[in-house]
Amino acid sequence: MKFDRIHAPRIVRAARLDRGMSQAELSRAAGMSQPNVAAIETGTRTPSAEALTRLLQAADYRPSLAVEEHSEAIVETGARHGLRDIRVFGSIATGTDHFASDIDLLARVDSGRGYFDIAAFVNAVEELTGFAVDVIVDDERLPAFLASVLMVPAVTGPESRPARFTRVPRSSKSGADVARDNLLQSLDAINAFVVHATSGGRNELVRDSSAYASGCMAVIRAAALFEVDDFAEFLRATPDEVVNALRAMRDMASHSGYRAMNGEFLWVSLTVELPPYLALWRRAAQEAGTG
Known part of the structure; x- marks a missing residue:
């Protein structure tokens, strides 16, 4: 995330009002003084990038x-x-x-x-x-x-x-309910990439095709789940070796480029290896909602 400090007055105020917070409540949540928050909202003080991010996170922008x-x-x-x-x-x-x-x-x-x-x-x-x-x-x-x-x-x-x-x-909804819903929506998005990548069959999953790009995005999004703290409760049954494998594949897909990805291996990952874990994570989130 990277927010333009020039727009701090507008977005800090918008985030605070959307959350229903007073300046005093936001200042306490962000660990700042209320006059400092007021000065940022009026534009008389420009926050550092770190301070702006802290304010927006505290207000849940x-x-x-x-x-x-x-x-x-x-x-x-x-x-x-x-x-x-x-x-x-x-x-x-x-x-x-x-x-x-x-x-x-x-x-x-x-x-x-x-x-x-x-x-x-x-x-x-x-x-x-x-x-x-x-x-x-x-x-x-x-x-x-x-x-x-x-x-x-x-x-x-x-x-x-x-x-x-x-x-x-x-x-x-409560924070836990929101986290569960967000995980389920992320899983829907990952599933969309998997479906797009595999619905045309193995022969269409070739380098530089839209199916191949969608397959790589499915891997990237699956690995990203483990970087969201709010999802940890629902993902804890995932073996470390699977988490590490997803991260390694993510690095190959997004850093090393498609040349590092083998089409046959990617097909197996999308059709055999990844689906059981998508089902496991979805089941954990759904069961948490009924507990």
């Missing part, structure tokens, strides 16, 4: 607020890179997003566009919002669970302006 603020720019950026009919799903769609949440987007991609355009769009939205962004391509392999997702403003014609996205009110 949600990506919903950033998407709402930048919705038109998100659509305009998508149009420049051939992404249209942009929608949001996951925790933002249900009001259960929090400071550690990603922005999960579903979009149609124009013919002739490739992953350079998708990556450029992702980078631009991350710079706009300060949050990590994932994009799933809406095509014939779209998983069924994404059939009804909340619409982010879409351009319906050449003369129309995009309607503003309005955030869903913050959920009143």
Whole structure:
């Protein structure tokens, strides 16, 4: 996460009001003085990057607020890179997003566009919002669970302006319930990548294909689950060797590049090795919700 300090007055105040906190409550939660928080909100003091992050974390600044603020720019950026009919799903769609949440987007991609355009769009939205962004391509392999997702403003014609996205009110669920829901939504996103990667069969999982990229994203997202403290309770039954294997595969996919990934091994991981753990993690989260 990287938030622009220039916008500190606006986003700190927005986060605090969204959380229903007073300046005094926020200052106590962030370990700062109330006059310091007031000065930051009025713009008379510019916080350090560390102080801004501490304030936003204490206020549980949600990506919903950033998407709402930048919705038109998100659509305009998508149009420049051939992404249209942009929608949001996951925790933002249900009001259960929090400071550690990603922005999960579903979009149609124009013919002739490739992953350079998708990556450029992702980078631009991350710079706009300060949050990590994932994009799933809406095509014939779209998983069924994404059939009804909340619409982010879409351009319906050449003369129309995009309607503003309005955030869903913050959920009143407990922290544990929110963590469980966020894990289940993350698992849905991982499953979407797995389905996209494998639904065309082994012969389509070839280097530089969209299926191959989705398979790598499934691995990257699965490894990322173990970096979210709130998920630890639901993932604790995972053997250390599996966690280490996911991290090693994540490093190969995202750092060493696709050349380090063997297509046959990736196919086995996506169709044989990973699914039982996705089921294990989902079961742990669902059972926690009924306990």
